[in-house]
Amino acid sequence: MRELRVIGLDVDGRHIICEGPDPADKFTLQVDDRLRAAVRGDRSLGQTLRDKEVKGVLRPRDIQARIRAGASVEQVAASSGMDVSKVERFAHPVLLERARAAELASAAHPVLADGPAVTTLQETITTALVARGLSPEATEWDAWRGEDGRWVVQMAWQAGLSDNVAHFRFSPGAHGGTVAALDDAASELIDPAFERPVLRPVAPVAQLELEEQPAPAQAPVEETPAPAPAAPAPAPRARRAKAKPAVPGWEDVLLGVRSSGER
DSSP states (O other), rough: OOOEEEEEOOTTSSSSEEEESSSTEEEEEOOHHHHHHHHTTOOSTTOHHHHHHHBBBHHHHHHHHHHHHTOOOOHHHHOOOOOOOHHHHHHHHHHHHHHHHHHHOOOOOSTTTTTEESHHHHHHHHHHHTTTTTTSSSEEEEEOOOTTTTTTEEEEEEEEEEEEEEEEEEEEOOOGEEEEEESSSHHHHHHTTTTOOOOOOOOOOOOOOOOOOOOOOOOOOOOOOOOOOOOOOOOOOOOOOOOOOOOOOOOHHHTTTTTTTOO
């Protein structure tokens, strides 16, 4: 690191002019609360969590603070540039703490309009999911510390292709503590008077009453007498042989008699 030397105050009164080892290198430093705190030796004034971070390095307490606030190991590693394995080493105890808080919250009693319910949050949600035709086994629980330091519990479930979440505020106490709904989804799950919307019924199709019509009378069928058996066709007559001219006998020729009998 190069050392800078203060030359003086800029004309605007809000910047300090500094120079490096080479007098030609001039720098300005803004005068703010953090600089004043540093001059006084007060290291905490004006510092935030981001100001404490150095790229690639996070203190264990900073890692655990982020995990406790709901961040995942992957999110902390990506934002800080640290290896996931290094973040996970410090995050593991806090992840166990979050899982334990979610488990305790599931055994707490939902706060209703007339006071805490007798049943636990787990029992109430199981009844609500079963009434909706969903499996209470396919749920995921998580918890983290909110900005006010109180536990926020999340229950996630899937209905069809949609992912749903409900959030509760967990307050540890006697008899398992209590949980209060933080959003509409949580309110619907613990509300004993909530009725699942039914599907709009389909209007019945009007049935047309058809009067029974008499069958049309059939036209009388005239009986056609059976045709008389056909007379047998006459047998073909034998063809008569053509008559041959008569040949006169010898006596006719000699006596001059014609074949017709005329003389």
